[in-house]
Amino acid sequence: MNIIVDALGGDENSSEVVKACVKGSKDFDVDITIVGDELSIKKELKKYGDTSRIKVVNATEKIDNYDEPVTAIKTKKDSSMVKGFDMLKRGEGDGFISAGNTGALLIGATLIIGRIKGIDRPALSPFIPTDKGVSMLLDVGASTNCRCINIYQYAFMATSYLKHVMGVENPKAALLNIGLEEGKGDKLRKEAYEYLKESPINFTGNIEARDIPTADVDIILTDGFSGNIVLKLYEGVAKYFTSILKNMFTKNIFTKLSALMVKGSIKDFKGKMDYTTYGGAPFLGVKKPVFKTHGSSKWKEFYYTIKNLKLYIENNVIDEIKTSISETGGNFSENV
Amino acid sequence: MNIIVDALGGDENSSEVVKACVKGSKDFDVDITIVGDELSIKKELKKYGDTSRIKVVNATEKIDNYDEPVTAIKTKKDSSMVKGFDMLKRGEGDGFISAGNTGALLIGATLIIGRIKGIDRPALSPFIPTDKGVSMLLDVGASTNCRCINIYQYAFMATSYLKHVMGVENPKAALLNIGLEEGKGDKLRKEAYEYLKESPINFTGNIEARDIPTADVDIILTDGFSGNIVLKLYEGVAKYFTSILKNMFTKNIFTKLSALMVKGSIKDFKGKMDYTTYGGAPFLGVKKPVFKTHGSSKWKEFYYTIKNLKLYIENNVIDEIKTSISETGGNFSENV
Numbered sequence: 001m002n003i004i005v006d007a008l009g010g011d012e013n014s015s016e017v018v019k020a021c022v023k024g025s026k027d028f029d030v031d032i033t034i035v036g037d038e039l040s041i042k043k044e045l046k047k048y049g050d051t052s053r054i055k056v057v058n059a060t061e062k063i064d065n066y067d068e069p070v071t072a073i074k075t076k077k078d079s080s081m082v083k084g085f086d087m088l089k090r091g092e093g094d095g096f097i098s099a100g101n102t103g104a105l106l107i108g109a110t111l112i113i114g115r116i117k118g119i120d121r122p123a124l125s126p127f128i129p130t131d132k133g134v135s136m137l138l139d140v141g142a143s144t145n146c147r148c149i150n151i152y153q154y155a156f157m158a159t160s161y162l163k164h165v166m167g168v169e170n171p172k173a174a175l176l177n178i179g180l181e182e183g184k185g186d187k188l189r190k191e192a193y194e195y196l197k198e199s200p201i202n203f204t205g206n207i208e209a210r211d212i213p214t215a216d217v218d219i220i221l222t223d224g225f226s227g228n229i230v231l232k233l234y235e236g237v238a239k240y241f242t243s244i245l246k247n248m249f250t251k252n253i254f255t256k257l258s259a260l261m262v263k264g265s266i267k268d269f270k271g272k273m274d275y276t277t278y279g280g281a282p283f284l285g286v287k288k289p290v291f292k293t294h295g296s297s298k299w300k301e302f303y304y305t306i307k308n309l310k311l312y313i314e315n316n317v318i319d320e321i322k323t324s325i326s327e328t329g330g331n332f333s334e335n336v
Numbered sequence: 337m338n339i340i341v342d343a344l345g346g347d348e349n350s351s352e353v354v355k356a357c358v359k360g361s362k363d364f365d366v367d368i369t370i371v372g373d374e375l376s377i378k379k380e381l382k383k384y385g386d387t388s389r390i391k392v393v394n395a396t397e398k399i400d401n402y403d404e405p406v407t408a409i410k411t412k413k414d415s416s417m418v419k420g421f422d423m424l425k426r427g428e429g430d431g432f433i434s435a436g437n438t439g440a441l442l443i444g445a446t447l448i449i450g451r452i453k454g455i456d457r458p459a460l461s462p463f464i465p466t467d468k469g470v471s472m473l474l475d476v477g478a479s480t481n482c483r484c485i486n487i488y489q490y491a492f493m494a495t496s497y498l499k500h501v502m503g504v505e506n507p508k509a510a511l512l513n514i515g516l517e518e519g520k521g522d523k524l525r526k527e528a529y530e531y532l533k534e535s536p537i538n539f540t541g542n543i544e545a546r547d548i549p550t551a552d553v554d555i556i557l558t559d560g561f562s563g564n565i566v567l568k569l570y571e572g573v574a575k576y577f578t579s580i581l582k583n584m585f586t587k588n589i590f591t592k593l594s595a596l597m598v599k600g601s602i603k604d605f606k607g608k609m610d611y612t613t614y615g616g617a618p619f620l621g622v623k624k625p626v627f628k629t630h631g632s633s634k635w636k637e638f639y640y641t642i643k644n645l646k647l648y649i650e651n652n653v654i655d656e657i658k659t660s661i662s663e664t665g666g667n668f669s670e671n672v
Binding site for chain 2: 131141144145176178185186187189208209210211212213214224225226228229230231232233234235236237238239240241244245247248249251254255257258259261262265266269
């Protein structure tokens, strides 16, 4: 198994990516091809002992966050991202990981790799930290004009992923809505509820946004627009609160002393909010495995993404998705 | 000026409402009619000295949160909410405050009182706490199928409110979106951006959800579905963090000691998150002033809502909205 990793996507220099790849290739028994600036990658690799399972492919361009996605994918042919996708397409690797421009990654995944037959729209499916662990939230912006069939398919894709990659036996899926009762919400929510209720999905009904932090669900289903808002607001509020907490403890000698006394609790809290150990977000619905990690990813997030990618491949999640979609897609009329 | 207050709407018994009304009638120089269980209200009133500006109207029914809104408004004719609306309609009061069932309040406001001419949909417009104070967020669920013209009208209504009730000179309005640049988002956001950009509104462009806690804007514009999600997630995450903070400090004698040292900061933080002093949320776009306070409102939130309602009436906000809408509504084609 060979995994392709984009070294130029994130905000960090290649040292974090290289560290993750060296450690990941050993611990998870995979070959890895790093695409990026060959010189700096090779320099980094020298820091480690045996790197025989790591290959390096040079890329002279970088797609950054200011690039317009479609233009970038079509014109930056020697970028690490386009090269990575091309290799994946040609079968020179079994999966692709990048911390790069989300829009460009989605365009690349759709244009170069393509969608699974029967899947209308792929979904970007990150994990968000909750009191009991994490929940997979999808979609968070891969598509902004969402129909009922999309949400329905998200449920099947996420269920396959959680079962086969995360080992969750019977993943619970909830529909994000503005009320708990059936019949709440807009047309999209009402329709989606009806379909999910009748499906083989372990559907637990509606969930309200206020219950996300403490909810006992594995999958939160929503359209890409509101999913993106949930993801970013969660991040924004968490960051804001953490900064308040920090200010609280750094004011003077007494507050610093106080911080020492609750050190363990602060550590627990940080641990709970640290979702890097759950790895990056898969683009579910794409023909081959493509994962997006945070732009600011450190080695640990890449490392766990490599682990998940391996499980994704080994457990044939894509075939699982194909099967579940072909078995259930027929339930849909053209208009929903 | 006479303000009608629903004493049966909230989770609290009438003591909180009565306290707010007695204090509010004096401090803000208004007459108040409390609608609810006459006996218990009069018993509460006896606790205070001069209550000559308070009238009580008996209601034998209560609309609660489990009631289906349309049915409740149509059948519970002797409920405190329907009676309050009827009095407002007949001119026996100048404004109405309730902590009751949001859906029923909206239905009552629309069916019994009616919309301002030219306003397509009223908006429920609460304040959310931010680092610099508060921002008005609208809509948060008064309507779930939102069109461009609605968001456009929200901007004018919120601007009038903030200018004339909160004394904000030139309120800054931002559009909640999944990216900062113009052209981001779904069809609704793209269209709304175009219209807002060309409008007399002090439009500052898109805002991403992650920036809400620290943003320097007065108005956040969005559709009722995503607005409801923002409001509830904000609330949910804040509650979750506060509970973690509490657990952190109550573990043992050392952590309790630690809490003492950061007491001032915790108080500051609680103060910042306490938006009761900003009063309840107006239903903007309704012909007469209708305010919704939290179901769990204590006297302070009712009290400040009375204050805002008085300013709303005194400053003719409804006329201001009418004027701004009739001057600008013509910019719209039928289809947006």
